[in-house]
Amino acid sequence: GENVEQHPSTLSVQEGDSAVIKCTYSDSASNYFPWYKQELGKRPQLIIDIRSNVGEKKDQRIAVTLNKTAKHFSLHITETQPEDSAVYFCAASMAGGFKTIFGAGTRLFVKA
């Protein structure tokens, strides 16, 4: 069945450093790849997304890259700040598929 693998499960960085989270998906029909941030006790919220017709997308300190051939996509956070500390989820879905598969999550700690 469809699967999304996410690594690492935990990531600890110093404030100001970069953080990279990687995901791999199995269903080659997937064409929409969102990233969600979930702060402690809160709901997941979209921070950035990318579609399969684009290789890279950037929004201020956050960027996402997609390699369709390898079925890999990654989240890059630069100049990390303590408020970036949260659980980050990658996901994959297909228009018309009605099912978004989430990765297992990465707990990011940014140390001040």
Next chain:
Amino acid sequence: DTAVSQTPKYLVTQMGNDKSIKCEQNLGHDTMYWYKQDSKKFLKIMFSYNNKELIINETVPNRFSPKSPDKAHLNLHINSLELGDSAVYFCASSQYSGTEAFFGQGTRLTVV
């Protein structure tokens, strides 16, 4: 105005009881979902609805019965609650599949 709201926020109940969680979205979205988040933060899709019709039932025990009286509402009824049902349940909606999902604040269900 809250986009996706679910009630109650907390639910503590005994094994064997029946309980319901309500969800409403005011975004005019066609698609609604229920997700279960376990203690390890893994987000697993349970059901997808499109225009009140069940599209995806992700091998959820039939003790869980979703109901969508209209496009804006998707409720979840759980019969004969078990200890393993303890989790946070998130309702979500999206304009259509393969677009950003907006999550409710979650319902933390504890079965004792």
